[in-house]
Amino acid sequence: MSTIVAPARPYWTSAALWFVRGLLALVFVAAGGAKLYGVPMLVENFQHIGLGQWFRYVTGGLEIIGAILLLLPHKTVLGALLLICIMVGAVITHLFIIGGSAVPAIVLLALNAVVAYAGRGQIASLVKASPAKTLPGKTS
Template structure:
């Protein structure tokens, strides 16, 4: 969806998607920031995963970058797609490596899917360019 002009009948869905994008951006800025800052729980969790602390920095950086993209009107689709990929990895990691509930990652994945779906015209236009 473009942020230029929204028909009156589509205003509420447009506002709802913006609210979801804002909440997702806050969540991923917090989670990514915790990984980049080196919060002890994050350091321990990534140690348990076994891919090294560089993977923690990569994941945190991707989360922060995706959160920023979510807030940019013409880049929100790309941020959502990036974060969907990160959350697929998180769900798999929870299920196969570290244990615990994958439900938070699944919820974040689903909310990013809603944003990506709402931006499907942008994704389709990019796909046609290639």
């Protein structure tokens, strides 16, 4: 069995990636905390969405979980992928339900995509490590 050794990233690339991860973590802890705290503007926005206030709590909790995962070296990609899903939903919601500018959500989506792309090796190892499940009666 051969092993592939990836070349080390230049220092400035690693430092820039840590900076982006830290910035994203701060933004999502603040946004998630505001949702959990119940800032009136956010309560009104989630009322307008029509799914109920439970969705605000779930979204805020997931944003905080994603922010924490961004700061954990071996879980960074999971955090970025979780936050990408949340930001895709935010962009769609801004464009078709709430109105207003979707630019902040698009910027956060793009920054999370950069973090996920930088950790694409982790994604491959996560996929390989997960046990393959087959349907009963199916053979692979």
